[in-house]
Amino acid sequence: MEWWKKSVIYQIYPRSFCDTNSDGIGDIKGVTSKLDYLKELGIDVIWLSPVYESPQDDNGYDISDYRKIWDTFGTNEDMYELIEEAHNRGIKIVMDLVPNHTSDEHIWFKESKKSKDSPYRDYYFWKDEKNNWGSYFSGTAWEFDEKTEQYYLHLFSKKQPDLNWENPKVRKEIYDIMKFWMDKGVDGWRMDVISSISKYTDFPNYEEVSPDENYIGDYHTNGPRLHEYLKEMNNEVLSKYDCMTVGEAPGSTPENALLFCDKDRDELNMIFTFDHMDLDAKKGSSIGKWDLEKLDLVELKETLNLWQKGLHKKGWNSLYFENHDQARVVSRWGNDREYRVESAKMFGTILHMMQGTPYVYQGEEIGMVNAYYEIDEYQDIEIRNAYKDLVLDRKKLTKDEFMKAVHTISRDNARTPMQWNSKEHAGFTEGTPWLKVNPRYDEINVEEALKDKNSVFYHYKKLIELRHTDDLITEADFNLIDKDNKSIFAYERRLDEKSLLVVANFYEEEIEFEIGNEFKLDQYTLVLSNYDEYNKYENTIKLKPYEAIILKNY
Structure with a gap:
């Protein structure tokens, strides 16, 4: 593994x-x-x-x-x-x-800003006109540079110009x-x-709701060459290290x-x-x-x-x-x-x-x-x-x-x-x-x-310690229990005949949780709890505020 x-x-x-x-x-x-x-x-x-x-x-x-x-x-x-x-x-x-x-103070960007003919110009995205893409940090994703009279792209701060991976x-x-x-x-x-x-290098506009708005959406992520780049990164670097x-x-x-x-x-x-x-x-x-x-x-x-x-x-x-x-x-x-x-x-x-x-x-x-x-x-x-x-x-x-x-x-x-x-x-x-x-x-x-x-x-x-010592946690199937319950988060991890149950009260009101008949609680032992003890009778668990328990049957 x-x-x-x-x-x-x-x-x-x-x-x-x-x-x-x-x-x-x-x-x-x-x-x-x-x-x-x-x-x-x-x-x-x-x-x-x-x-x-x-x-x-x-x-x-x-x-x-x-x-x-x-x-x-x-x-x-x-x-x-x-x-x-x-x-x-x-x-x-x-x-x-x-x-x-990068930072706008990186040497690549400093050189890129000097002129449209800079050998570093296409390390970043420069355009004559901006579109309606927004920055994750509010406002437009484009900043105007007066010296070269073009906009550069920054999906985050204007001091964080986006690199051009096409290069x-x-x-x-x-x-x-x-x-x-x-x-x-x-x-x-x-x-x-x-x-x-x-990036979507044709830089399409988002559909406008208002002409004064800047938009964040699908064009900000998962561009057309993303996985090509990642495969190249893996081949050039990652595959050569145990990382x-x-x-x-x-x-x-x-x-x-x-x-x-x-x-x-x-x-x-x-x-x-x-x-x-x-x-x-x-x-x-x-x-x-x-x-x-x-x-x-x-x-x-x-x-x-x-x-x-x-x-x-x-x-x-x-x-x-x-x-x-x-x-x-x-x-x-x-x-x-x-x-x-x-x-x-x-x-x-x-x-x-x-x-x-x-x-x-x-x-x-x-x-x-x-x-x-x-x-x-x-x-x-x-x-x-x-x-x-x-x-x-x-x-x-x-x-x-x-x-x-x-x-x-x-x-x-x-x-x-x-x-x-x-x-x-x-x-x-x-x-x-x-x-x-x-x-x-x-x-x-x-x-x-x-x-x-x-x-x-x-x-x-x-x-x-449990993760280090119990392979079930890393290998077993995950099965959600009582998915529509509005107060209880419960699931089973199952590997062959072994079963691990996690049951948690997500809120501060005490609650009785009746687990399905397929789980015989008397066959399970307590592994870990956030209280000194847990209360059960037959196939019902009485959970205190925010109580969480781990039970195992193996």
């Missing part, structure tokens, strides 16, 4: 993880200093968000030099030391590849960068918005996901999908993610079931509820007050017993929660641009409506500094943190979690 199928991956957002030089920003030495903590948790792989040289317009996803570590994070030597020390502990390192765009020189540049780091010992890649690297790849692929379905990760196609190992994380966004809204509605549990179960069934024995799922682009799930869909610990464990249980590779985002393993800040306390460019666009300029939302959405789903909820202890700034830094520390750090921190054997940390540790 490929090593990444048994692995649990821990994502680190370096600027918020651990600061060793008191400048208020985390660094690579800080990551190295916490390797023993991660070893104790039991994870196998660290995914490191971008650490390259960058003006930090989008916190490192705007890269000005792919071969150099950003000075604030440390040096290349610090990175090489991290790789070595992680490997010494049996932990692999996956870096973040950002192949869709074979661009592709070779990216492949050489990948080889550079893998030759230093890097074990794989998380590929940022990989589904956008191929792991996961591509961020918005716009994917279980069907086209197999184009990425069917093992016979020689492209990627798995992708990040967004179907399940977009379910609380109002369908068809013109303001996207900021227009929220209550999560429908039945819809969540149906979506995850489609992915589990659709990729079984053909592809491989990536499993996540949190990352640097998603809010804290215990605040978003759970209860981050009275039942913070119980609901945090419940979400972990649901996710980690599915088939796929689980991703743990820093702080998720101690049940960190959303930050309920004022608008001027957030740093994220996405929040600031959306506030200007939706509240101040177009008045699509009131400030209160927008802030309710920010407090629920915005990215800075996950980017607050890691909470190590109850000392000032949560032990993250002795300086002034770049982003305000969540005020609940005195209650929620690693030091407290390690002292409490019933903490979220030790529950996650047990979930990770």
Whole structure:
């Protein structure tokens, strides 16, 4: 079995993880200093968000030099030391590849801007006229350059011009960068918005609802040459290393996901999908993610079931509820007050017993929660641009409506500094943190979690141990139970005569759940629970608020 199928991956957002030089920003030495903590948790792989040289317009996803570590994070030597020390502990390192765009301060773009005759001009997309494509960070996806009197394309910030993968020189540049780091010992890649690297080069307009609008849709992803490029990348680079790849692929379905990760196609190992994380966004809204509605549990179960069934024995799922682009799930869909610990464990249980590779985002393993800040306390460019666009300029939302959405789903909820202890700034830094520390750090921190054997940390540790030791979790079929139940998330993992049951109460009202007659509960033993005991009689389980149990019959 490929090593990444048994692995649990821990994502680190370096600027918020651990600061060793008191400048208020985390660094690579800080990551190295916490390797023993991660070893104790039991994870196998660290995914490191971008650490390259960058003006930090989008916190490192705007890269000005792919071969150099950003000075604030440390040096290349610090990175090489991290790789070595992680490997010494049996932990692999996956870096973040950002192949869709660079910083506008990258030498390629600086040269590209000089003239229409620059040899770097076609490293990017330049047009005489813009279309109605929108930026994911609000507004138009085109920026006018007065010197050469053309527009350049940027699907994200205007300081993140999109690379032109039609140009074979661009592709070779990216492949050489990948080889550079893998030759230093890097074990794989998380590929940022990989589904956008191929463009519809006729740049068709979206069908207009209003001439003043900019639109985001199918033309932003899954362009006509995408899989040609990925096959070439695999042939030129990936096939030559024992590595792991996961591509961020918005716009994917279980069907086209197999184009990425069917093992016979020689492209990627798995992708990040967004179907399940977009379910609380109002369908068809013109303001996207900021227009929220209550999560429908039945819809969540149906979506995850489609992915589990659709990729079984053909592809491989990536499993996540949190990352640097998603809010804290215990605040978003759970209860981050009275039942913070119980609901945090419940979400972990649901996710980690599915088939796929689980991703743990820093702080998720101690049940960190959303930050309920004022608008001027957030740093994220996405929040600031959306506030200007939706509240101040177009008045699509009131400030209160927008802030309710920010407090629920915005990215800075996950980017607050890691909470190590109850000392000032949560032990993250002795300086002034770049982003305000969540005020609940005195209650929620690693030091407290390690002292409490019933903490979220030790529950996650047990979930990770189960994946390492029980092949059923990686190999068995997935069967959803009582799919229309509005309160219970239950499923079976079955392999031949072996059966594993996961039953979870998604809400805080106690509920009695009658499981089907085909499941003889007296033949099952308890593997793990987020309460001291679970109550059953005959084929009925009485579930407490956010209770989650794992039972086995083998």
